[in-house]
Amino acid sequence: MSRTFWKTVSLVALSWMVGHSANADDSATKPAKKNVVVIVADDLGWQLGCYGDKQAKTPNIDKLAAEGVRFTRAYCTTASCSASRSVLMTGLFNHATGHYGHAHGDGHFSTYDSVRTLPVMMSEAGYRTCSIGKYHLAPEATYHFETYRNDGIQGSRNSVRMSENAKSWIAEKDDRPFFLYWCSTDPHRSGASGFANSPKDDFYPGVTPTRFKANEMQVPSWLPNAPEVRQEWAEFYEAINRLDQGVGALMQALQDTGHSDDTLVLFLADNGPPFPGAKTTLYDPGARLPLIVRDPLKPRATGVSPVRTTDALVAWVDVTPTIIDWCGVTPKPAPPIAPRENGASPEGARPAKYAKTQPVTFHGHSFLKALSDEHAAKNGFGEIFGSHTFHEITMYYPMRSVISGRHKLIFNIAHELPYPFASDLYASPTWQMALKTKLPVYGLRSTSAYIHRPRFELYDLEADPDELNNLADDPQYAKLITGLKDKLKTWQKQTRDPWQSKWEYE
Numbered sequence: 001m002s003r004t005f006w007k008t009v010s011l012v013a014l015s016w017m018v019g020h021s022a023n024a025d026d027s028a029t030k031p032a033k034k035n036v037v038v039i040v041a042d043d044l045g046w047q048l049g050c051y052g053d054k055q056a057k058t059p060n061i062d063k064l065a066a067e068g069v070r071f072t073r074a075y076c077t078t079a080s081c082s083a084s085r086s087v088l089m090t091g092l093f094n095h096a097t098g099h100y101g102h103a104h105g106d107g108h109f110s111t112y113d114s115v116r117t118l119p120v121m122m123s124e125a126g127y128r129t130c131s132i133g134k135y136h137l138a139p140e141a142t143y144h145f146e147t148y149r150n151d152g153i154q155g156s157r158n159s160v161r162m163s164e165n166a167k168s169w170i171a172e173k174d175d176r177p178f179f180l181y182w183c184s185t186d187p188h189r190s191g192a193s194g195f196a197n198s199p200k201d202d203f204y205p206g207v208t209p210t211r212f213k214a215n216e217m218q219v220p221s222w223l224p225n226a227p228e229v230r231q232e233w234a235e236f237y238e239a240i241n242r243l244d245q246g247v248g249a250l251m252q253a254l255q256d257t258g259h260s261d262d263t264l265v266l267f268l269a270d271n272g273p274p275f276p277g278a279k280t281t282l283y284d285p286g287a288r289l290p291l292i293v294r295d296p297l298k299p300r301a302t303g304v305s306p307v308r309t310t311d312a313l314v315a316w317v318d319v320t321p322t323i324i325d326w327c328g329v330t331p332k333p334a335p336p337i338a339p340r341e342n343g344a345s346p347e348g349a350r351p352a353k354y355a356k357t358q359p360v361t362f363h364g365h366s367f368l369k370a371l372s373d374e375h376a377a378k379n380g381f382g383e384i385f386g387s388h389t390f391h392e393i394t395m396y397y398p399m400r401s402v403i404s405g406r407h408k409l410i411f412n413i414a415h416e417l418p419y420p421f422a423s424d425l426y427a428s429p430t431w432q433m434a435l436k437t438k439l440p441v442y443g444l445r446s447t448s449a450y451i452h453r454p455r456f457e458l459y460d461l462e463a464d465p466d467e468l469n470n471l472a473d474d475p476q477y478a479k480l481i482t483g484l485k486d487k488l489k490t491w492q493k494q495t496r497d498p499w500q501s502k503w504e505y506e
Contacts, residue, residue: 033177034327035263036122038319039250040088040181041243041290042081042134042156042188043279044269047236048290050307055218057210057241060248061292064267065307068294069371073313075403078388079271079279079286081188082136084316086111088270089118089143089181091320091362093387095497101390103138109390110138116334116360118320119145122179125329130169132162133183145181156185157196157239159246160206167253177327184246187239189274189424195232195239206249210241221466222277222285222443228433229275236273264326265294266319276431277443277450280391280422282401282410283467287386295326295371310370312381313403317364325366334358363495377405385491386410389499395420398499402487408467409484410457413502419451444468456481 048058050065076084078094086092086099092115094100099111111117119129123146131145133156149165156162166180190196201209212234219225219233247267254260269289272278278285291314324331370376386401397420398413425431434442442450444466456472458481463469471477492500 033262035178035180035259036127036323036327037180037182037250037254037263037265038088038323039247039265039267040085040134040183041267041269042183042185043271043274044187044240044243044290045272045278045285045288046290047240047273050292051290055212055237057237058244060244060251061267064247064251064265064294065292068265068292068308069298070307070309071291071293071314071370072309072311073377074268074289074291075287075313075315075384075386076269076271076289077287077315077317077384077386079281080388080391081134081270082107082109082138083388083390084270085136085183087316088268088319089137090115091118091317091324091364093317093363093385093495093497095387095389095499096363096495099138101395102392103136105392107390107393108138109393111142113139113142114334115142116331117143118323119143119179119181121324121329121331121360122327124332125327126176127179127327128174128176129179129181130166131181131183132165132169133159134185135183154204155196156183157242158204158207159184159186159243160204160249163246163249163253164206166250167257170253170257170259179323182250184243186243186246187236187274189428191424195235197235197238197242204242207242207245210238212237220285220443222283222445223275223430224434224439224442226430226433228429232275232428232430261296263296264323265292266323267292268316268319274425275428276421276425276434277445279425280388280395282386282388282399284461284465293371295368298371308374310374310376310381312367312370312373312376313384314367314370314381315364315384315386317362318367319364321362321364322366322368325368331360334360383487385488387495387497391420391422395422398502400488400492400497400499402484402491403461404484404487406460406462407480407484408457408459408461409472409481409488410459411485411488412453412455412457413499413506415453415455419453456485458484 047053047056048061049056050062050070077087078084082102083094083099086094097111097115099109101107101109103109123129129145130147130149132149137143149169152161187195214231214234217230217233219229223229254263268291272286370381373379383404389398390396400411402409439447457470458472459467472481489503
């Protein structure tokens, strides 16, 4: 059975309680309190120095990577901001929680009120919890944080101010361990185009703008090499640098408050870059993302040591189980859910289980072991699944995927529809250029192939990292694709995916 199937949490015997201290024998190696900081960038791929990008100016994130472990095969399960964050904070695929797309605006998607979430579980285990920056979850009662510290953060673009707010909260007199959810809006687009950059040096107090010249920018293979694209790519990198400055301030805040050696830090992104070809797709530019984990219980790399990496295939459905595992928290069972007064079933409940408490279960599992295993893909971390259905309410295009070893299978459930565009991506100068010039090739893929997709796509990610050679109809791969289809079907059934029915009647 795949590691991503439902697993009852049985991680430790007792929850981490307020005032808990390590045993005498362990005091030299374990901190008295185990704190957690989750840093989520908005719409960021591998555009970081530590991931080999020589254009990026990200010294603080690079330093974090040098002190921790950098994952080279980490994926979001859905390449859409709000839906991805619901997976991060529950350890469940969003097709099982109802959070199919954006929580805000016309979309109004939200998680079933019966779902247990990371901030609530941590609070019940004696942690104080704080959200700073982009939230993008719903309903608030389901994803409730004890504190929200968003004064002066300018739409979550002033990441330095976000870190100043974090420092003041961390420094408060409180004996409880803490869980901080720190989410910048950078480098997400601001409206249809632009990245909220400003020619004024004091636009974001505390942040020093770093400029990039469009004519010097090199765009990735999945984007067209055109002036409009290079201009946007330069603006994108300025927003990334702004994020980096906030990460540096946050790490310094941990140092200043005496929590550098007792805090687990995770840095990741919700989905890939905000350009057609990446965000909202399950192709690698949209779903293969940075993941850096700095575990204070692990020895840190020295300045001359190479950055430590792991090839573990992990997904955002694994993040909550990992944090729960590291903290030694046993989540309290979900309380029984009674029918509503009119007898209707409450959202997310199953009638036969109204009178019973339910143990907390996850679709993912902890990847702590991978932190000590450079080749973890061969040791239990060799397979993950993806599930994308909506971005905005107008963007219905359900896709399911499995990556097993070097191969990725994408099931385009509504393949007869043209591929839809997020409103900001469609209005971007990059895509408008493609429309106006009737661009025949977008990056390395034909524009037509990007918009019109087959029912199945199978790629060898090692031989074909750009995902151009679809092997789904190649007789040589018939046995492989049959096996991967069976894995998808079984996984959809196990995770109660409503779209599993599409195998039969469509």
